[in-house]
Amino acid sequence: ETGVTQSPTHLIKTRGQQVTLRCSSQSGHNTVSWYQQALGQGPQFIFQYYREEENGRGNFPPRFSGLQFPNYSSELNVNALELDDSALYLCASSSGQPNTRNTEAFFGQGTRLTVV
Amino acid sequence: DAKTTQPNSMESNEEEPVHLPCNHSTISGTDYIHWYRQLPSQGPEYVIHGLTSNVNNRMASLAIAEDRKSSTLILHRATLRDAAVYYCILRKGEGSGAGSYQLTFGKGTKLSVIP
Numbered sequence: 001e002t003g004v005t006q007s008p009t010h011l012i013k014t015r016g017q018q019v020t021l022r023c024s025s026q027s028g029h030n031t032v033s034w035y036q037q038a039l040g041q042g043p044q045f046i047f048q049y050y051r052e053e054e055n056g057r058g059n060f061p062p063r064f065s066g067l068q069f070p071n072y073s074s075e076l077n078v079n080a081l082e083l084d085d086s087a088l089y090l091c092a093s094s095s096g097q098p099n100t101r102n103t104e105a106f107f108g109q110g111t112r113l114t115v116v
Numbered sequence: 117d118a119k120t121t122q123p124n125s126m127e128s129n130e131e132e133p134v135h136l137p138c139n140h141s142t143i144s145g146t147d148y149i150h151w152y153r154q155l156p157s158q159g160p161e162y163v164i165h166g167l168t169s170n171v172n173n174r175m176a177s178l179a180i181a182e183d184r185k186s187s188t189l190i191l192h193r194a195t196l197r198d199a200a201v202y203y204c205i206l207r208k209g210e211g212s213g214a215g216s217y218q219l220t221f222g223k224g225t226k227l228s229v230i231p
Contacts, residue, residue, distance in 0.1 A: 106162070
C-alpha cells in the first residue's frame with residue numbers, strides 16, 4: 001500500500017503567476033483535503049474533495065481551486081500568486097464518507113511553495 | 117468551532133513517560149478527539165483518537181476526562197523520534213456536508229526529547 005505522494009517537493013514562483021500542485025492519494029482512499037501551513041503555524045484547511053466534487057471549503061479566496069480525478073488523485077491550483085501564499089501545502093487522503101468523524105487522515109510530505 | 121488549548125512546549129527525558137495535556141471545554145457531545153503529530157520537515161501523522169473511553173494503540177494512549185473537557189496524550193517511553201509538534205484536534209462533526217471532515221489545527225505543543 002503506497003502512501004500519499006505530492007509533487008513537486010519544492011517550487012519557486014513569481015508574484016502574479018499561477019501554480020498547480022499535485023497529490024496522489026493512498027490506495028483505496030476516496031476523499032482528499034488540502035491544507036496550507038505557514039511557517040510556525042498549524043495547517044489551515046483549504047478545501048476537501050469527495051468523488052470529484054468539492055465538499056467543503058475553508059476561508060480561502062476563489063483563486064484557490066482544485067480538482068479530483070476518477071482515480072482520486074488531486075490538484076490544487078492557485079492563481080495570481082501573492083507573497084503571502086508562500087507556505088507548505090499539504091494533501092491528506094482518507095477513506096469512507098467525508099463526514100465521518102471516526103476516520104484518520106493520511107498526509108503527504110507537502111510541497112514547499114515560495115513566492116518571490 | 118470548538119477550540120483546544122495546549123501548552124506551547126514541553127520537554128521530556130528519553131525513555132521516560134510524557135503526558136501532553138489538551139483542554140477543550142466547549143466540546144460538543146459528538147465531537148471526537150484526535151491527536152496528530154508533525155515531525156520536522158514532514159506532514160502531520162495520525163496518532164490516536166477517541167470519543168469517551170480511554171484508548172490505547174501501538175503509538176500512544178489517550179486518557180479522556182469524564183466530562184470530556186480535557187484529554188491527555190500519553191507516550192509511555194519517549195524516544196528521540198518522538199520529538200515533534202503534537203496537535204489536539206476536535207473533529208467538526210455536526211451533521212454532514214460541507215467542511216465536516218476538516219481538521220482544525222492550532223499551534224500544538226512542541227515536544228523536545230532530551231537524550
